[in-house]
Amino acid sequence: MSELTEIYYFSGTGNSFQLACDIADRLPNCAVIKMTEYNNEPVCADRVGVIFPVYMWGIPKYVSEFLKRLNIGKDKYIFAAATYGGSAGKALDIAQEILERRGLQLSAGFLVRMPDNYIIGYNAPSEKKQAKLFKAEKHKAEHIAQTVGYMKKPDIEKSRLVFDRIFAGVLYKKLNGVHDMDKGFTVNDKCTSCGKCVNVCPVGNIKLTDGKPQWTHRCELCLGCLQRCPARAIDYKNKTRNRKRYVNSVYKCSDGSK
């Protein structure tokens, strides 16, 4: 296992980042790279991992664009892992289709259940439930590292829920308008103009105008700004005011803060 591995991740609240790090810890010569820092340079690694959250039973728009522009030879071993909160829909099928259309092969694909961060729909899971999920995640990371370490090509994992696989296409269509969905964010008087939302947005979609966040319609709806605001000043429409926030504890800003 002396080959080089690169893992590209996209993450709003840290689950996918945690998985990327846990897999990397178990592989020699493995780099973990933010997907948003990839500038189309040719990939030299022998093994490439792509790790991201499931959005609307599919994959974030940013991730589909990344898969379309990944500059990689057809001989490379590519694996994907999608973290999800409860129903993974057709996330890996979508990733596989994009790669296949480019003549590339998805050699392995894994689904990893993590705490659900979709605060627009649900409260964050209890600490007890989170701990259980994280324990299972460590085992899964071990399994993934073993599988990809030996460049095995198992079946791509699929959601066992018939319902979400059948209706995945319907919900996934909602993501077509995702960039404008930031029109639903609101900011209240508790905002201290700290700029953390600007700092944590993975796609640089937020700027401060008169000290308040302004979303510039390139949103991926990762909810990092809302979940990680230290003053709880950001909400989505009228849906999140009383909901518990979620941030994976491994996630830190470049200045070391959560």
Ligand SMILES: Cc1cc2nc3c(=O)[nH]c(=O)nc-3n(C[C@H](O)[C@H](O)[C@H](O)COP(=O)(O)O)c2cc1C
């Ligand atoms: C916009 C959005 C849509 C989501 N859609 C789904 C979904 O369809 N199915 C699911 O199981 N989880 C869904 N989730 C939950 C995330 O996939 C899950 O919590 C993931 O681990 C978050 O990863 P991150 O912390 O790396 O951002 C969604 C989350 C967001 C923010």
